[in-house]
């Protein structure tokens with residue numbers, strides 16, 4: 024690792040390069056793409072949560088002037104195949120409903136017309152006859168044998184089901200002094216990026232090639248899956264994602280079925296077709312996080328040691344299941360025991376379908392679900408033992424000298440000092456003082472609560488984890504998967520300037536800026552002069568199956584690839600310079616953009632002359648060396664291996680730490696929550712750019728806060744979605760976000776070139792449960808049980824009322 | 832199709848005369864007819880604020896207006912803030928304080944702040960927070976947006 028002292032730019036508050044186009048309205052988003060002869064699509068969607076499609080009559084719509092063609096489910100069935108999905112029996116999930124609809128908002132047909140206005144007029148002229156079917160909306164009911172079945176080919180609503188054991192849970196449960204259990208309900212919410220889904224597709228019937236602009240979060244595995252669904256060779260489908268995506272958060276991975284749908288609309292109509300999802304469509308039918316029911320039980324010693332966990336978690340992926348699901352249930356395998364030394368686990372995992380909107384990863388990808396039960400339960404254990412919730416965490420933490428630490432489930436935690444970070448958060452809040460305040464307040468009939476969550480934030484998904492959805496026997500018969508690779512290319516032009524070609528496809532994370540900082544340090548140059556192009560183009564970019572921005576990959580594997588590529592380029596520069604100066608490369612020093620021989624500053628050559636030679640005077644290069652100056656690196660993380668026969672897997676390849684300590688006060692009359700104090704402490708290894716990091720953490724906290732207090736995709740018992748506008752689906756505004764003290768501890772990761780790792784998802788995972796713990800702590804004197812979210816004032820009011828009735 | 836209607840307006844200092852369908856939204860007119868793609872659509876129902884522009888100096892949501900309603904008006908969009916290569920102090924402040932991530936809400940944030948700082952050149956932090964509360968941002972968590980507005984106020988006062 025380079026000496027951190029030598030870093031001039033990494034770790035600095037360097038301003039973003041991306042701003043200089045976005046601030047003047049010159050960003051490039053998919054909706055900004057105008058192509059010749061481009062037409063516009065609108066989608067007719069199901070008003071029913073579950074119904075047979077008896078007939079679709081498009082005759083009137085086709086006659087409307089300006090309509091260029093209509094694609095129905097029947098066409099989609101004839102022109103494509105269902106998307107593959109990593110469960111034993113995948114449902115027949117096409118990009119459009121065929122014969123049957125399974126959630127409100129499911130696409131039923133696509134109109135292509137000269138303008139979006141005309142396409143929407145045409146939707147009103149399409150007649151669809153439905154025969155409604157019974158619905159199933161509740162997760163547990165969906166798994167019952169007598170529930171209405173969504174997919175006949177599966178025969179039940181259970182998409183995935185596994186039992187897994189780690190260590191010796193039965194023995195641990197026998198040895199326990201105390202068993203504590205709870206049932207936890209995690210709601211369906213999502214990050215609802217301000218830019219909705221967007222696709223522009225053209226099909227060339229002569230060379231049978233699709234060119235598709237879209238705002239998907241990478242090529243990732245879905246480029247292959249869409250090609251398989253379209254039944255075409257993968258290289259006949261070129262995806263281009265422009266420089267800017269208006270927020271992703273995992274939600275944008277759900278755009279892939281629309282990539283297929285609009286591609287088919289283009290193929291059928293012979294037009295270039297643009298489709299921009301509207302907000303109602305997004306809230307009804309794009310993708311949400313997973314709602315989950317968890318039963319969790321802890322086996323505990325009297326001193327607070329948690330020996331084992333037993334849990335049953337049921338996830339709901341809605342009307343279908345699609346990639347990367349069933350990841351929801353398996354993605355956090357390696358970090359299932361969070362920040363604690365818990366060696367025994369008994370897990371039952373189930374993924375079911377209901378008549379709700381489909382899911383995708385959502386910032387934190389089911390770690391918020393996991394920690395909602397783990398961290399609530401830890402508080403419940405503390406309460407039963409009469410222990411302080413901070414103390415029980417210190418008792419069970421992994422110790423600083425245990426890293427790299429292999430968890431019971433196979434996660435390899437790279438680095439951390441949980442005690443130090445947590446203590447720092449407690450100090451910032453002045454924890455002992457607030458415990459005293461709480462005491463005083465309780466005597467006055469006021470409700471102050473302190474909420475804690477201490478969690479491990481996984482970054483860089485190892486695609487291998489998805490295969491834990493299969494039993495070890497099933498896996499042995501299938502194709503193994505593993506890896507988390509990323510790609511970076513760097514080049515130096517004939518005049519000595521540096522350009523980096525990336526394909527990390529960010530959605531606001533500032534990669535162009537951080538790439539420039541890192542390269543500047545590695546090459547000893549000014550970051551202002553470095554240019555970066557970061558778009559996805561599956562034809563023009565070199566990428567890996569895992570390429571993209573999701574699971575906080577950039578700071579870990581992205582920086583590894585970048586540093587590796589830059590060092591290759593630097594090595595080549597040294598070799599050329601040495602050759603020209605007739606010395607050996609290790610006799611050279613690179614300083615102020617010049618190579619000179621150690622202790623002989625006069626014997627030197629400027630970097631730009633070395634670059635010029637590589638391009639302009641190719642015969643002057645060392646024999647056998649490639650001409651020009653560029654280097655690529657495509658690398659994976661060393662721990663990205665397939666699961667073993669005991670289902671242990673390093674499901675992510677770096678693991679940060681995050682904790683929240685939150686002091687709230689609840690007004691028992693209005694049930695309004697006031698935040699007195701909030702410390703959010705993070706350890707994501709080396710900080711690359713503190714300004715960008717602060718933005719990532721604040722954004723992540725705000726998503727967590729939304730999930731804790733406001734956001735939920737609500738449905739009535741008939742399956743109608745009640746939150747199809749931003750008036751009903753409530754995202755936090757600036758007024759809802761309190762002042763927060765954010766702090767960092769830097770324990771460099773030994774697995775990354777700079778010691779950095781993912782940071783932008785941690786608080787999404789910790790905040791929902793920390794807020795819930797704070798509210799539970801505040802209302803503890805009333806005996807209120809908090810086991811669900813979002814904790815809206817009306818929900819809290821009802822809980823208080825019920826608890827008071829019980830007490831009376 | 833309904834008859835097209837003639838309109839006349841000034842956008843970022845440039846006169847425009849043309850014909851639009853009466854039902855065309857102002858935001859669609861700006862983006863499609865004038866190719867001013869900096870104004871973004873986030874909800875099309877008046878809640879997110881991404882489409883905010885200035886109409887005769889007042890911040891309005893261009894998804895809630897028809898183009899014909901802007902006949903005779905003077906508009907400013909995000910493209911109209913900078914003077915050539917010179918960013919407006921509000922843009923500078925957003926750059927300096929990381930007031931944007933993906934940039935999708937940014938047109939709304941900038942023009943809302945612009946109107947606010949005209950009316951209240953020396954705001955308190957609480958006032959700035961309130962001023963931008965009508966613009967949804969899913970990336971920043973707002974803190975750095977508020978930092979930016981406060982910093983812009985400071986520079987603009989001293990100018």
Ligand code: FES
Pocket residue numbers: 871872873874875876877878879880881882883892893894895
């Ligand atoms: S697009 Fe106009 S307010 Fe959302």
Ligand code: FES
Pocket residue numbers: 217269270531930931932933934935936937967968969970971
């Ligand atoms: S910066 Fe992305 S929505 Fe505000």
